[in-house]
Amino acid sequence: MNDQEIPMRGGRVTAGVVRLGDTIRRPITTDRSHVHTLLLHLEQQQFSGVPRFLGTDERNREILSFLPGNVPQDLDHFDDEQLSAAAALLRRFHDATVGLVRDEDGVTEVICHNDWGPPNAVFFDGLPMGIIDFDTIAPGLRLWDLGYSAFAWLNLGNPDYTGDEQIQRLFVAKGYGLKRCSAAAIAAYAVARQTALAVSGKTKGNADMAAWAESAAMWTVLNVTERLAPTGYGLMSRV
Template sequence: MSEEEISLAGGRITSGVVRLGDTVRRPIRGDPTCAHGLLTHLEEQGFDGSPRLLGIDEQNREIMTYLPGDVPSDLGHFADFQLAAAGALLRRFHDATANFTEVRERNAEVMCHNDWAPTNAVFCDGVPYGMVDFDTIAPGLRLWDLGYSAFTWLDLGNPDYTGDEQVRRLSVLADGYGLANCSAAQIAGYAVARQTALAVSGRVQGKKEMVDWAASAASWTVLNVTERISPTGYDLRFTV
């Protein structure tokens, strides 16, 4: 093969991921059956925000279409139009997965990406339009996914923002997603749940830095966001 493999940078790239021409080659880790089935399903549904699965190469790597653009290397500040676009893309992804086989079998709402963060987004002209890395997908609740997305896209827990500003930005993300009968308090509640779950996961894995970051972020979110907008608690019921 005459084309040169180019190691991909940006995001939190899985080791060994390369670009080859207009394709991406990605090592397979674990059982890819569900992820491959979902990518095929998304293509059948006309969802254009994910790469297309083209097959497996001779080195047992996934072959996927390359999505041109930029991938942030870490969390950062994102403008309102970017938050709205991130919410809208997640909504389209969820809607496209609602009739996926595994969702129906598990009696779930949708397939959750479970890591919809800026580091798994492809940007073009500053707008997130592509979604990559489907290693953590699982059936679940829309708000479970949206809570994690709020955590990462808004950088909830970062004291550089005021509580009032983060409440406002939560509304921007929610409006982009197009929630019905859902408040910023609900999203923040699920964000705290995801932050706490990440801290627990980090503790199990012995990753102290992860534990400290996630636990601190959860405490900040409770004190500066959830208690500000819903001091008597928040209702986690959700209607699309």
Template sequence: MENEVPLSGGRITPGVVRVGRTVRRPATASSSFVAELLGELQREGFTGAPRHLGFDTAGREILSYLPGWVPARFQRWTDPQVAAAGSLLRSFHDATRGSRLAGRHPVVCHHDPGPNNTVFADGVPAAFIDFDTAAPGDPMEDLGYMVWTWCISSQHTAPPATVQAAQVRVLADAYGLDAASRSRLVDAALDRQIRNARWWRSHLARPSPRVADEHEIAGRIRWSEQEHAYTWANRKTFDAALD
């Protein structure tokens, strides 16, 4: 077998490696759904996701390798990059809208479409990876998370809320969000921040091995709560940009 090169990008699934022009990932409880989803995306002509190529003799998923860059950390992005991310998310949702996999829900959501799960090609978001948390849902679940992780930041080095709010509008425009949904967008971001803190907190009560050590988990909880407090304090600014 060709050499295995460890890959980074996603924070949750360990043991992801590149083998030639493929990626091998440990199978999870969601592997069957992911295989069906990636097959459906391919049939619909959506190119912003890897292809599922089956399983290897070790039981790992085999995915096509997508060349490009996956950011290791959140950072500030340009308006064109944010717009490209919003357009990519809309294309993904549209490819699943009304499908059997979406069931009674409007679409299949990625549920973690942050920069760390996005492949950049020539500096522009081109594809999503790590579909382990994909499931039927409401588009606002993904949009709320994307607004937060691509546009909003409580860091002292981040630009003022007015600048961040303008970028929230860039994302909403690129996605093609209607007026009724725009009025729910900030609430969707706040909800994802609280859910993220709750998700990490639930792992503190789980036996080892955990997805991260207690110190890192505690840090992610504090960060999520800090981001929620910042978004809440500036929600009028974010809402006003979406009018």
């Protein structure tokens, strides 16, 4: 076994994460018991798209199995097949977590990843095949997670794409395959996630993030959601 620690790079890597042989070692800086419970549950469900939790080492680091592949350096401009694969992988993840939640208030269906985007995807043979980084997991709605996923994978608000192009890509990305999670519903939740990110940016004093998220939300409303489910707001000039 190779005993050389190799720093992990690509995407948004947590400081101190290294590869050691066929394992990943990740510093534990906060309580991670909920993450460990999730990973162990997913293993029991035979969901292969996440690392396996193998315990902790002598330095109190998580030991996770290494997922073969790579995290993309280019975090934008994914093709239809890649977008569909990302949505399908999230669907399988959600389905495998149903047994971990209790929907007592009508707003809890699954465990949400809450940061499912290209920086947290492991690609193999050109397609997203693995999910990593579970810092933000929480019980919630499928559409809440899908909204952020659409925002992140399609980069909604990016002027490189027209509204027509993003609507077409959104229909492909709903390879999630659940009727109630329609393109219009996913787009509406994408705006909710963009708006939440803007609020978070203001709260944290990050004016650049807040401005970017607000701009993305407005673009998405005018160019996507108003065309999928018109409310009249889109009568304003489109961005």
